[in-house]
Amino acid sequence: MALTGGPAPGAGRGSVPGGAALGPPGGPADVLAALGRSWTWMLASAVATFVPGIILLVWPDTTLHVLAVLIGLYLLVTGAFRFVWVFGREEQGERLPGLLLAVLYVLAGVLCLRNPLQTIAALSLIVGVVWLVSGMLTLFTALASRDLPHRAVVLGAALLAVVAGIVVLALPAESARALTRLLGLWLVLLGLVEAAVALAWRSALRRSGIGSHGPASTD
Template sequence: MTVPPRPGPGTGPELDPDGTGFGNDADPLDFVAAVGASWHWAFGSALITLIAGVLILAWPDETLHVLAVVIGLYLLLSGMFRFVAAFAGRAHGERFARLLPAVLFVVAGVLCLRNPLQTVAALSLIVGLIWLASGMLTLYTAIAFKGLPHRGLVVAAGALGVAAGIVVLALPTESAVVLTRLLGLWLVLLGLMELAVAFALRSVTVAGGRPR
């Protein structure tokens, strides 16, 4: 789950006087932080999750190889989105809590893509552990750091990630078809929750007078 940044006046790098972009002396990290703080970035991350779930549900009879590739691409792309969004965190501890799941997603995605011909048990273990760890870190971020917009939605997204991880790890998946339907369903649910968080972030940024 992508944790929304804490919007507020005076955050992010300044634009050029003509409003066309960042100044030549802008800090690259400030630029990355501004991108990660945008609700559009959270929306893009949510779309990655939702599209992966729809693709998996649309191809329930495909091979385990195809499933592993789709899951690997989802984890890799989602990890990249999370990595950029992590720089929007103000506090050092908050940024670390966001960077850790991003790194886990990227590593898990590389593992899936490097060896797509793995067993159903191995694939479910990778995804289950990633969702569980990411959900727990999202819950920690929502509880530990003040000022997060729509904290209730963030807590719900974290709880859903924890539930998804537990379900995938606890239920036996003896066939690729069972795993496909299970992962596809959870990805759609997680994607819809992340979309809700993105639109909630949009309402906060628009209300705060920040550019859309």
Template sequence: MTVPRGPAPRAGPEPLADGAAPAPDGALDRQLARLGSSWTWLLGSAATTLVPGILILAWPDETLHVLAVLIGLYLLVTGAFRFVAAFAREHGERLPALLVAVLYVLAGVLCLRHPLQTIAALSLITGAVWLVTGMLTAWAAIAAKELPHRGFVLGAAVLGIVAGIVVLALPVESTFALTRLLGLWLVLIGLVELGVAFAWRAALRKARAGSLPGTPTAA
């Protein structure tokens, strides 16, 4: 998942009430960065992962067509969330985040365009997206040493990498088995992303409290 840089007190415009940070020059960049750095945006992204996982586990006997549509919608909507969140990052880190967003959107379009593809193809698409995204997220979390609650972000990255490896490595011989596997990983990843969203909210509140005049800060 894409997580903005750690909040820090700085000169200039104040953040928005929901935790959005000041953005780079340009009206569109500024609006996207404010939205993408909001903890509620991360919460929405987590819900986008969690809800399809619950639906898939709740109805495991549905056809491959339904499974492909659910996975395609998950990839497409998550790609949109990641695209906006990418603008909350520094310019040097924005390109990898945008590439991940494009990867999600392309994979989602592929699943929706060809919903009757084989189980192996659906597993390959989903596993590859999770693996690449997990690796890029882990790299970003390691590089951003000031990122608050890096453990949550690294946990989400590791979970994505493991999910991608498991889906790609294990042969799936039935729609039922694939449904349970993908649904389980979506729920797990969604829960970790929920933890990241709430950790980001706590970090933003702490940063705002520390920036108030007369508020004592830790040494």
């Protein structure tokens, strides 16, 4: 889950959030950086969290194998979103937590997709640890970045992830149905928070005269 509000909007019309100058992309890193600073990318990340939650709530009787596949795919996709988001950060110190989270999500996704680990206890442990670590690192980033836009929302999202991780670890589900309902509920809540952050970031971009991919045209 990409729960940060992105870098602060630049003051000039010739800059993008974080103060980076606009211009033709110089390479793959520049393309990823522009994508990571886009509010639409943040919203897509929210959808990637929200949709699996809805599926789990609507289909609570899914088998353990299907549940593991859904969770594994969710973690892999979220890891990809976080990896791209890292390139959108201007400060090197803000990139390390995001990179660590991206690696954590990808590794956890791979573990969920492995057949020997498809047990209720294993899935609960993997998801609980991922959410707990993710929430703590996001909380650290929000507290360390005092100029972070919509800092209060990001702090709330981080605390929500920490609580979700603690609940999953402290109250392990005794059946696939119970675990499905619990994970589905938390994914929906986290997806809604991520969507709120993305829309708030869009508002910040518009107030600064910058669109999702650059400054507004004067034609």
